[in-house]
Amino acid sequence: MLPKAMSVLINAALSSTGLLWIAPNSILVTGIRNDNIVHFVEGQIVHLECKSDLGTPKGTLRWENETKTVLLVNSSDNVILTLKTNRLHHLKYFRCVVDNGFFELSREVQFKLLLVPRVTIQPSGNKEVNESEDLRILCKNDNDSPGDIFTWTFEGRILIEQQPILWLLSITKHDSGQYICKVSNDAGDGRASVNLW
Numbered sequence: 001m002l003p004k005a006m007s008v009l010i011n012a013a014l015s016s017t018g019l020l021w022i023a024p025n026s027i028l029v030t031g032i033r034n035d036n037i038v039h040f041v042e043g044q045i046v047h048l049e050c051k052s053d054l055g056t057p058k059g060t061l062r063w064e065n066e067t068k069t070v071l072l073v074n075s076s077d078n079v080i081l082t083l084k085t086n087r088l089h090h091l092k093y094f095r096c097v098v099d100n101g102f103f104e105l106s107r108e109v110q111f112k113l114l115l116v117p118r119v120t121i122q123p124s125g126n127k128e129v130n131e132s133e134d135l136r137i138l139c140k141n142d143n144d145s146p147g148d149i150f151t152w153t154f155e156g157r158i159l160i161e162q163q164p165i166l167w168l169l170s171i172t173k174h175d176s177g178q179y180i181c182k183v184s185n186d187a188g189d190g191r192a193s194v195n196l197w
């Protein structure tokens with residue numbers, strides 16, 4: 001077989017057995033924009049459809065991730081990859097490839113996921129504070145996303161919203177207890193807490 005790299009120079013080739021190969025001239029992933037990025041939410045079930053005219057003879061059409069082929073069809077002009085996204089897919093690439101044995105064409109897409117918040121808080125765990133001191137508690141979503149909503153609760157009661165930082169000024173013994181920071185976005189929510197005493 002001739003090297004596949006030649007497919008950029010020519011679009012038809014005659015095999016030694018007289019079979020004529022014609023290059024596929026289109027491959028497209030439906031519903032993606034020009035930047036080849038697909039935006040999904042963590043945990044969402046997605047369908048990625050790839051279409052090609054296949055060329056001659058009709059080749060195979062496949063989806064591959066960065067390490068292996070995950071779905072392959074033969075002689076069909078479209079292939080739909082269905083998967084449930086998880087955080088490991090974030091920023092990863094998937095490639096659709098049409099291959100008729102001589103010519104190959106491919107199209108790559110990158111996944112960008114809105115991830116469920118993973119929340120950390122500083123200080124964390126159990127923290128001893130002295131009366132009359134001030135304390136700053138910082139809450140952070142490790143994968144911060146633009147729509148993050150912060151909610152602070154103290155012993156089950158909402159204290160403040162929309163702020164990643166909680167200030168406790170001149171602490172008294174009534175301030176001891178559990179402080180929880182919850183971060184929510186369209187993918188879900190996460191929380192972290194600190195116990196002051």
Ligand SMILES: *[C@@H]1O[C@H](CO)[C@@H](O)[C@H](O)[C@H]1NC(C)=O
Pocket residue numbers: 065066067068070092
């Ligand atoms: C590719 O898919 C296989 C099987 O579905 C999976 O085991 C592997 O981790 C994936 N590789 C990447 C880089 O996502």
Ligand SMILES: *[C@@H]1O[C@H](CO)[C@@H](O)[C@H](O)[C@H]1NC(C)=O
Pocket residue numbers: 060074075
């Ligand atoms: C695709 O199907 C055709 C017809 O059944 C077969 O001759 C060919 O070997 C298949 N190709 C691959 C790559 O499976």
Ligand SMILES: *[C@@H]1O[C@H](CO)[C@@H](O)[C@H](O)[C@H]1NC(C)=O
Pocket residue numbers: 128129130133
């Ligand atoms: C609390 O007060 C004690 C005694 O003044 C001091 O040693 C300690 O460092 C203070 N703790 C904090 C968290 O500031």
